[in-house]
Amino acid sequence: MLAQAAVMRQARGRWSMETVTVAEPGPNEVRVRVVASGICQTDVHARDGFFPIPCPAIYGHEGAGIVEKVGAGVTDLAPGDHVIMANPSCGHCDDCRAGFETYCINAPRLKHSGLRADGNSIAFTRGDEPIHGSFFQQSSFAAITLAMARNTIRVPQDAPLDILAAFPCGVNTGAGAVLNVLKPDAGDSYVAFGAGTVGFAGLLAARLCGCDPIIAVDLFEDRLALARELGASATVNAKDPDLVAKVRRLAGGRGARFCLEAAGFAAALRPALDVLAPRGTACLVGSAAPGVEVSLEMKTIQQGRVVRGCVQGESDVQRFLPQLIDLFAAGKLPIDRLVRHYPHAAINEAVADMLAGSTIKAVLRIEQ
Ligand SMILES: [Zn+2]
Ligand SMILES: [Zn+2]
Secondary structure, three states: OEEEEEEEOOOOOOEEEEEEEEOOOOOOEEEEEEEEEEOOHHHHHHHOOOOOOOOOEOOOOOEEEEEEEEOOOOOOOOOOOEEEEOOOOOOOOHHHHOOOHHHOOOHHHHHHOOOOOOOOOOOEEEOOEEEEOOHHHOOOOEOEEEEEHHHEEEOOOOOOHHHHOOHHHHHHHHHHHHHHHHOOOOOOOEEEEOOOHHHHHHHHHHHHOOOOOEEEEEOOHHHHHHHHHOOOOEEEEOOOOOHHHHHHHHOOOOOEEEEEEOOOOHHHHHHHHHOEEEEEEEEEOOOOOOOOOOOOOHHHHHOOOEEEEOOHHHOOHHHHHHHHHHHHHOOOOOHHHHEEEEEHHHHHHHHHHHHHOOOOEEEEEOOO
16 A cells, blocks of 8 residues: 655654555554644654654654554444544553553553554555654554554544544643543633643633633733633733733632643743642643753642643543544534644645744645
């Protein structure tokens, strides 16, 4: 099977469009014709060499498409099913069995080794050259790809795949952090640090929970304006020298009950904790390079404050993502407002716009 794919040939390089050969689906795998793929910061981290997957490599971990063929043992998916592909997990380790699949002991290998779930075969080749794929067991920057059935989720046939491609990582992470981890009650104050896809998904989920006030913090004024339109009761520019005091005042003086740190850089964690009221919780979802440290004031934590992290919204993707898609269909999670579409071959421009802040969520439309 031949497919067009955006291939990275060296760390920190540019993507090149190449024709690759896709292997046949093995046991518990499906072959998917990709219709759209979100681009996420983690794909940029992969480009920059954060992970062990060797080049040449095909990244992409927010695929949406149509199942073409199923491998042996796949009983719950069939050719023609519309699907999205989410983060993978093994299903049998202690964390998976305890219902915390996002902390799966095998997830680092399944996401970042460049190999299929069996641990040694390769999904893509070009002539005799192996192209490392199976990034998050999907490599959705290829127009045809292989995924594990376990991380492939059937979606309604009439749902727009080029919007659903924002859901598997970005929306899952932000909405999951609020709905599965922080679990605010109506009337709880909520602060969003970072108005990117993850921050907006969290903000929209906080609005669904009835949080009040909802305060958004970001560097970009146009994002803060969109945050006000989509449910923030107040916004503060992250460059404001009086940031912490202002947010605390807006949250009612003692500080906020909940805060989501979705800005994805270390400097945002300290203010995310400092804006909290006693007993408040800050949840960190942004990823950083190994070795990045932050400093916190001990006295702040002593006042019952909690700082914790979570991966991929701690969600059971087969259950949680369909719930989010239902909310989107009902108009309660307007993720389409965050998305800008690009052709597959414009991946380098899409990433440049994303890093410059001019695009919130870049989604590639993938032609065959
Ligand atoms: Zn596992
Ligand atoms: Zn991601």
